[in-house]
Amino acid sequence: PIANIAPISFSMMAERYIYMASAGPIMAAAYGIYALYKKAQDAPPWGPRVVAGAVLLLLSIFSAQVIARNPVYKNEFAFYTAAVESSPDSPPSFKGLADQYMARKEYAAALENFGKAIALDPVYAEAYMGAGIAYGKAGDLDKALLHILKAAQYKPDDAQIRFYLGSIYSDMGAVERAVPEWERTVALSPAYSEAYNNLGVYYRMKGNDIKALSMYESALKSNPDNVEAHYNIGMIYEARGDMAKARRYYEGFIRHAGPEYREHKDNIVKKLGGWPR
Numbered sequence: 103p104i105a106n107i108a109p110i111s112f113s114m115m116a117e118r119y120i121y122m123a124s125a126g127p128i129m130a131a132a133y134g135i136y137a138l139y140k141k142a143q144d145a146p147p148w149g150p151r152v153v154a155g156a157v158l159l160l161l162s163i164f165s166a167q168v169i170a171r172n173p174v175y176k177n178e179f180a181f182y183t184a185a186v187e188s189s190p191d192s193p194p195s196f197k198g199l200a201d202q203y204m205a206r207k208e209y210a211a212a213l214e215n216f217g218k219a220i221a222l223d224p225v226y227a228e229a230y231m232g233a234g235i236a237y238g239k240a241g242d243l244d245k246a247l248l249h250i251l252k253a254a255q256y257k258p259d260d261a262q263i264r265f266y267l268g269s270i271y272s273d274m275g276a277v278e279r280a281v282p283e284w285e286r287t288v289a290l291s292p293a294y295s296e297a298y299n300n301l302g303v304y305y306r307m308k309g310n311d312i313k314a315l316s317m318y319e320s321a322l323k324s325n326p327d328n329v330e331a332h333y334n335i336g337m338i339y340e341a342r343g344d345m346a347k348a349r350r351y352y353e354g355f356i357r358h359a360g361p362e363y364r365e366h367k368d369n370i371v372k373k374l375g376g377w378p379r
Contacts, residue, residue: 107368178202193223200232209240227257243274260293295325311338329359
């Protein structure tokens with residue numbers, strides 16, 4: 103993997119790529135130290151000790167540097183904080199730190215770092231997308247839309263950007279403008295489960311349960327753990343009076359749903375007459 107013959111990452115340059123190449127210099131250094139040590143044996147009695155002491159000092163310095171760097175790898179937040187300090191001209195470092203602030207729901211700090219990434223790279227689509235999502239979370243949908251549109255301008259065929267563009271339109275109440283974006287999302291990425299689910303919600307809203315059910319089933323086919331698709335299919339079958347099928351999907355919802363769905367889970371448990379066995 104470290105030979106990078108078949109690239110496994112977006113990074114064209116990374117420290118891990120020099121592991122194999124460093125074998126030659128390491129062996130050369132070891133041979134050089136050994137040769138120096140052997141030659142020192144012909145010198146005064148303290149010669150080998152001087153060489154051994156120098157090697158020990160060198161190893162101690164390197165070991166201290168390794169130990170000093172350990173806190174940088176404590177977690178991703180510490181890593182990207184150190185990255186922006188050591189590489190203040192690196193857009194991906196600021197974007198990575200912004201993503202960490204997003205995970206902490208510190209949207210103001212996230213936007214500050216997305217802004218720095220964009221200032222360094224004005225066509226950085228992922229940074230525009232991140233800023234758009236952050237503005238959306240902060241409730242500023244106009245700025246959210248502006249940034250997502252910028253991202254789409256620089257990467258028009260990115261499925262994730264298209265999905266979020268549709269989501270912003272939906273949050274703004276422009277669902278009819280959202281649908282083409284979600285359709286384009288699944289055209290670009292046929293396994294995009296969330297987009298199928300959103301399309302299902304749209305068609306259910308339009309009264310087309312057959313089309314909605316097809317979208318929800320595609321969502322589950324792409325991701326069997328999509329809790330919202332389980333729930334939505336259960337609702338369709340319940341509305342049809344087919345509680346046997348509804349139960350199967352409701353139980354799937356209960357199994358996979360996290361704590362954020364607790365209220366929905368409690369309601370489903372009441373419908374089912376208790377927790378599924």
